[in-house]
Amino acid sequence: MRTRFHVPAVLAGLLVALAGCSDDSGPESMPPLAQLETMTVEAGRGIGGRGWDGVVEAVQQADLSAQTGGRITTITVDVDDRVEQGQVLLRITEVEQQAGARMAQAALRAAEAAVVEAESNYRRFAALEDSQYVSRAQLDQARAARDSAMAARDAARADLAQAGRQTEYTVVRAPFAGIVSARRVEPGETVVPGQSLFSMHAPGALRIEVQVPQSEAAAIRAAGRAIVMLDDGRRVEAARLIVFPAAEPATHSVGVRVLLPDLEQSGQPAPQPGVTAKVLFPAATEQDADQGVVRVPYSALVQRGEVSGVYVLADDRLSLRQVRLGRRSGAHVGDGGVESDEVESDEVEVLAGLKPGERIATDPVAALQALAAQREAGGARP
Missing domain, CATH: 2.40.420.20 (conserved putative lor/sdh protein from methanococcus maripaludis s2 fold)
Structure with missing residues (x-):
């Protein structure tokens, strides 16, 4: 310094x-x-470009919320822990969910039995129709009863699948491999659907968004280069630039999204999401060089x-x-x-x-x- x-x-x-x-x-x-x-x-004389400040953010990030209610029994991770995709993060009591699943399973068995009975009645009426022992209206009623029983069976199957999902929701797993950036619950706490549990991000894919004057946007888009200056003094060449196609009407500035390379693959520590960094665009300096x-x-x-x-x-x-x-x-x-x-x-x-x-x-x-x-x-x- x-x-x-x-x-x-x-x-x-x-x-x-x-x-x-x-x-x-x-x-x-x-x-x-x-x-x-x-x-x-x-x-x-080149100086590395004009710079604008931005905030580092993760491309892949998620806020995990409870999808079912219950009391938390186990929390297996904490802040700054690295997790793999599918790893168990938290468990919730499943008494109510299992009871709901058993009720849905019983309702499905009743609906299937009703379908069997309705199908038998329909076949019996259909066999008697040729002999004119039953009327056409009676046969239609038997057919409608069979179709209604089948629909009730399909609904019971859907209820059972939903009840099974509620049971699965009592185990919260990591949606991708990454780092836990926040934990908002404690063991023994009762949660409700929609309550925030964790925040996590993948450190490999990071980006920075900055606002540049509209006069610089065309040169930055044509050059397609940028240098990110991190707070620890490192300079990182941007992997890719995305210049927004429209300017902000209020500020007349254009957004530029700067994608960083995967620093961890090269053995370097990745910056934390939320920290500030300066983005230098050499294109602005090159324009000045042309003007002497x-x-x-x-x-x-x-x-x-x-x-x-x-x-x-x-x-x-x-x-x-x-x-x-x-x-x-x-x-x-x-x-x-x-x-x-x-x-x-x-x-x-x-x-x-x-x-x-x-x-x-x-x-x-x-x-x-x-x-x-x-x-x-x-x-x-x-």
């Missing part, structure tokens, strides 16, 4: 004084500068009130130059807008004041100290 520092007020005052001094003796009369870390400004946008590290800036500047090195002479800044990319912003945990791609656009090919000092404090030492050695007053 790098910590942002600002030039103290005293040094900043000295900085302005040094910048305002003139030296008539020429560069040959000044002693050489101390060794400084510098960089050459380039147009469209100059970018410099934010740490190279000297800030004095609303005035920003950088130390420019030319012919072994160091001078402070005011610049006009554009948007900043790649910085993490914490609560209340306070910058924290900056990343290597923390850079800012320079709209005016610098040209490609110029050299700047990357450490303004070291540059100020080197400039003061040079002037002191040369007998000049800051």
Whole structure:
């Protein structure tokens, strides 16, 4: 983690004084500068892309609820336990469910007996019809009684199947292999149908959804690339991007769904659902590169009130130059807008004041100290 520092007020005052001094003796009369870390400004220098924050979520997740009522007898798992598909998570008493199943089974046997009797009556009436011992209406009544008995038997079979399902619901099993993320009941507690029991997710398939400006959507869709910056400092290449086909009417932003690769298969820990992550889209930077946008590290800036500047090195002479800044990319912003945990791609656009090919000092404090030492050695007053 790098910590942002600002030039103290005293040094900043000295900085302005040094910048305002003139030296008539020429560069040959000044002693050489101390060794400084510098960089050459380039147009469209890649920074990894513009970033937007999103929340990690599991593609496969489930909230398990009770499908029958009863008292919990056993809970076999707890939060953060890994479970396999079909593994037993919880058991509920099944006294009422088994009683209902026995009643449904008895009703089915009665319905089957009624079907047998109705079928026999119908056959008997059908055999007597040719001899005209029964009327046509009596035969129709026998046929209707048989059909009604068959329908009652089918209904009894359905009731028995439903009662059996209620008995099966007393054992709650994992619908897929994953991790238990929440447990909301305790042993001995009485539950009712619809009551939440567990939450679980599969860690292998994760995704992040972010909202990007509508002006960036086309470039992001065409590039099809993104880099996810996790809170532990890792950078993960997105497995796939899905750019939503329509923008939000209220915000005029476009949703982008970023699918992460299965990190656990490669031996890396997967981020937990619900944590925040930054998604960088290099496509936005590539557009800026085509326009020749100059970018410099934010740490190279000297800030004095609303005035920003950088130390420019030319012919072994160091001078402070005011610049006009554009948007900043790649910085993490914490609560209340306070910058924290900056990343290597923390850079800012320079709209005016610098040209490609110029050299700047990357450490303004070291540059100020080197400039003061040079002037002191040369007998000049800051």
